[in-house]
Amino acid sequence: MSDAIVDQVRRFNRIVTERVGALNDHFLGRERPLGEARLLWEIGLDGCELRVLRARLGLDSGYLSRLLRSLEAARLVKVAPVDGDQRVRVARLTAAGRRERAALDERSDELAQSLLAPLSSNQRERLVAAMHDVERLLSAASVQITAVDPEHPDAQYCLAEYVAELNCRSERGFDPSVGATALPHEVRPPAGEFFVAYLHGEAVGCGAVKHRADAPAEIKRMWIAPRARGLGLGRRLMERLEGCALAGGARVAHLETSAVLVEAIALYRSTGWVEVPAFNDEPFADHWFEKALT
Amino acid sequence: MSDAIVDQVRRFNRIVTERVGALNDHFLGRERPLGEARLLWEIGLDGCELRVLRARLGLDSGYLSRLLRSLEAARLVKVAPVDGDQRVRVARLTAAGRRERAALDERSDELAQSLLAPLSSNQRERLVAAMHDVERLLSAASVQITAVDPEHPDAQYCLAEYVAELNCRSERGFDPSVGATALPHEVRPPAGEFFVAYLHGEAVGCGAVKHRADAPAEIKRMWIAPRARGLGLGRRLMERLEGCALAGGARVAHLETSAVLVEAIALYRSTGWVEVPAFNDEPFADHWFEKALT
DNA sequence: TCGGTTTTCTGACTAAGGTCAGAGAATGTC
DNA sequence: GACATTCTCTGACCTTAGTCAGAAAACCGA
Numbered sequence: 001m002s003d004a005i006v007d008q009v010r011r012f013n014r015i016v017t018e019r020v021g022a023l024n025d026h027f028l029g030r031e032r033p034l035g036e037a038r039l040l041w042e043i044g045l046d047g048c049e050l051r052v053l054r055a056r057l058g059l060d061s062g063y064l065s066r067l068l069r070s071l072e073a074a075r076l077v078k079v080a081p082v083d084g085d086q087r088v089r090v091a092r093l094t095a096a097g098r099r100e101r102a103a104l105d106e107r108s109d110e111l112a113q114s115l116l117a118p119l120s121s122n123q124r125e126r127l128v129a130a131m132h133d134v135e136r137l138l139s140a141a142s143v144q145i146t147a148v149d150p151e152h153p154d155a156q157y158c159l160a161e162y163v164a165e166l167n168c169r170s171e172r173g174f175d176p177s178v179g180a181t182a183l184p185h186e187v188r189p190p191a192g193e194f195f196v197a198y199l200h201g202e203a204v205g206c207g208a209v210k211h212r213a214d215a216p217a218e219i220k221r222m223w224i225a226p227r228a229r230g231l232g233l234g235r236r237l238m239e240r241l242e243g244c245a246l247a248g249g250a251r252v253a254h255l256e257t258s259a260v261l262v263e264a265i266a267l268y269r270s271t272g273w274v275e276v277p278a279f280n281d282e283p284f285a286d287h288w289f290e291k292a293l294t
Numbered sequence: 295m296s297d298a299i300v301d302q303v304r305r306f307n308r309i310v311t312e313r314v315g316a317l318n319d320h321f322l323g324r325e326r327p328l329g330e331a332r333l334l335w336e337i338g339l340d341g342c343e344l345r346v347l348r349a350r351l352g353l354d355s356g357y358l359s360r361l362l363r364s365l366e367a368a369r370l371v372k373v374a375p376v377d378g379d380q381r382v383r384v385a386r387l388t389a390a391g392r393r394e395r396a397a398l399d400e401r402s403d404e405l406a407q408s409l410l411a412p413l414s415s416n417q418r419e420r421l422v423a424a425m426h427d428v429e430r431l432l433s434a435a436s437v438q439i440t441a442v443d444p445e446h447p448d449a450q451y452c453l454a455e456y457v458a459e460l461n462c463r464s465e466r467g468f469d470p471s472v473g474a475t476a477l478p479h480e481v482r483p484p485a486g487e488f489f490v491a492y493l494h495g496e497a498v499g500c501g502a503v504k505h506r507a508d509a510p511a512e513i514k515r516m517w518i519a520p521r522a523r524g525l526g527l528g529r530r531l532m533e534r535l536e537g538c539a540l541a542g543g544a545r546v547a548h549l550e551t552s553a554v555l556v557e558a559i560a561l562y563r564s565t566g567w568v569e570v571p572a573f574n575d576e577p578f579a580d581h582w583f584e585k586a587l588t
Numbered sequence: 589t590c591g592g593t594t595t596t597c598t599g600a601c602t603a604a605g606g607t608c609a610g611a612g613a614a615t616g617t618c
Numbered sequence: 619g620a621c622a623t624t625c626t627c628t629g630a631c632c633t634t635a636g637t638c639a640g641a642a643a644a645c646c647g648a
Contacts, residue, residue, distance in 0.1 A: 005410065005418060005422050006403055006406045006407065006410075008422045008425055008426055009406035009409060009410065009421075009422065009425060010402050010403070010405075010406050011425075011429060012425040012426075012428065012429050013314055013318050013402070013405065013406065014318075015429055015432070015433070016310070016311065016425075016428060016429055016432060017310070017311045017314045017315035017318055018315065018318070019432070019436070020307060020311045020432065021311035021312065021315035024307050024308075024311055024312070033603080033604060033605080034604085034605090035604075035605065035606095050625080050626070051624090051625065051626090054625095059606090060605095060606065060607060060608085061625075061626065061627080062606085062607075062608080062609095062626090062627075062628075062629090063605075063606055063607080064626090065626065065627050065628080066606095066627090066628090067605095069627090079626095081614095085614075085615070085624090085625090086613080086614050086615080086625095087613070087614045087615065087624060087625045087626070088614095088624090088625065088626090089625080089626070108304050108307070109300055109304065111304075111307065112300045112303035112304050112307065113300065115303060115432065115435050116299065116300075116303065116435065117435075118434070118435045118436075118437070118530065119431065119434060119435050119526070120526055120529070123431055123434065123526055124299060126427060126431060127303075127427070127428065127431040127432070127435075128299050128302045128303065129424075129427075130424040130425075130427035130428045130431065131302055131303060131305075131306040131310075131424075131428055132302055132306075133420060133421070133423075133424035134306065134310060134421065134424045134425055134428055135305060135306050135309055135310055137413065137417055137420060137421040137424065138309075138310060138313070138314065138409065138421070139309070140412070140413060140417065141409050141410065141411075141412045141413050141421075142313070142412075143412070232413070232414055232417055235414070236412065327633080327634060327635085328634085328635090329634075329635065329636095344595080344596070345594090345595070345596090348595095353636090354635095354636065354637065354638085355595075355596065355597080356596090356597070356598075356599090356636085356637075356638080356639095357635075357636055357637080358596090359596065359597050359598080360597090360598090361635095363597090375644095379594095379595090379644075379645070380595095380643080380644055380645080381594060381595045381596070381643070381644045381645065382594090382595065382596090382644095383595080383596070
């Protein structure tokens with residue numbers, strides 16, 4: 001990677017994150033410790049389970065407990081056990097807590113305004129566009145693709161979204177149990193593999209490979225969450241799936257798709273897949289593709 | 295300011311500065327406290343006076359002293375008095391300190407690489423371009439224009455650079471003591487005012503106003519440091535100078551300029567100044583401008 | 589030479605942020 | 619019903635980061 005590129009990223013890291021980050025902390029942490037302010041914000045208006053907070057903020061359980069005691073003492077938060085599992089507890093904001101959170105929100109707005117104020121409207125537009133790009137691309141860069149068991153809740157979530165989307169976009173609907181299936185045992189090692197893409201710990205995409213002895217491997221259930229589209233994630237996921245198929249011994253891969261998935265079809269065409277005559281009788285498919293793996 | 299714009303800035307602040315900032319700190323602070331790491335980096339290969347370090351990093355003098363003792367104990371830094379003024383001391387890196395600093399540098403590179411690695415080269419280019427824009431525009435936004443005494447060192451520095459640039463760009467040279475002058479007493483209240491633009495505490499531009507009773511005010515000595523050009527700073531500075539002239543009672547402002555300052559001339563034309571016949575006999579001027587103030 | 593200023597250092601102190609080990613209650617699994 | 623696991627809490631402890639007041643030395647201007 002060229003030095004100029006790395007230098008720009010380093011300069012950005014130093015100047016922007018340190019300066020704006022420090023400003024941010026200063027604005028938010030004015031009345032109470034930053035940790036508490038962040039926690040208050042993260043609990044949100046609907047409350048949040050402690051274990052989720054712990055995961056999202058990366059806190060030690062003891063530390064989180066202490067922060068919550070402090071917020072409880074200030075009557076900003078109430079912690080209560082959750083129905084169904086008495087071990088799990090949820091933190092909820094009190095009325096005062098919601099007011100405090102609104103004040104944090106307002107300070108965050110003030111900070112944003114103060115950053116923008118000295119700029120001309122033309123410059124503001126450019127800044128916002130550039131911020132949007134940076135945010136999207138850094139998000140894209142932080143996506144991680146992991147092999148996961150097809151019955152893992154994250155995998156199941158993605159599959160449900162995949163089916164729901166097909167049902168919603170296609171007039172004839174979609175039934176995953178009919179035709180060329182991808183049952184858990186078919187996409188779990190050694191028969192195949194299931195991958196989930198995570199963005200900040202959240203599942204935002206999936207895809208599966210079915211290995212087939214002496215026959216083309218099959219790519220199945222490829223899906224990207226709407227909010228994660230446009231990040232080049234489909235391409236990365238596909239690379240991973242093809243790599244998996246190749247590692248499983250395949251020289252050629254197959255996939256079939258519905259005509260309503262126009263973005264997916266465009267992706268396939270642009271990454272070396274060629275349309276071929278139907279190689280199976282999947283009732284919900286309109287296009288069949290093939291690719292030689294290298 | 296529209297909500298969408300403020301929201302984007304807030305999202306950027308939260309996601310980018312917190313996430314990348316935390317990563318940054320984590321990478322840099324792996325082996326030693328962050329404060330020490332930053333200090334080590336800031337001392338630089340050529341050493342640095344303590345008072346400068348204190349100002350640049352915004353540290354308490356007691357705290358800085360302690361940090362330096364700790365770095366000295368680790369044999370990474372030597373602090374010695376400076377020739378000429380025995381009160382002032384400079385911190386210099388030892389050989390081990392330079393190695394340590396190089397290691398920090400390397401980690402910073404690694405971080406940049408790891409951010410970029412998952413992206414396609416097309417995405418990388420877009421990211422770097424967007425980072426560059428964000429950095430420039432946030433820099434622009436953080437510039438502060440302050441009224442300063444014309445004999446203040448920062449004012450003198452800007453004036454010297456201004457003269458040097460004119461001397462360098464113009465064949466006939468430039469002598470500020472000839473013709474339409476801007477002597478300290480002429481641009482100091484109540485006769486006039488001198489402004490300096492600061493970027494991160496550094497003087498990056500200047501401009502002066504000479505009030506004249508019942509006559510057009512004069513704009514003088516307008517200069518922007520080369521590295522701060524393209525930030526829309528000229529326009530902001532000019533707004534400030536015009537405001538000052540207006541507040542001083544003028545309804546019209548005058549300025550004259552050399553033909554070699556093509557960017558400046560473009561700025562004048564685009565901000566409502568109109569070229570008029572010579573209104574003085576400044577020997578180094580080629581163009582004379584006038585603007586009605588509102 | 590004297591008083592004021594600049595620069596650094598030291599000691600005493602504080603808050604924030606965080607880690608670790610273990611306890612205790614609820615729940616799931618065999 | 620025994621046992622392992624999950625989730626939260628408590629107490630003890632630590633480092634980092636930072637503040638404040640004052641002392642000591644060097645310097646500057648009159």
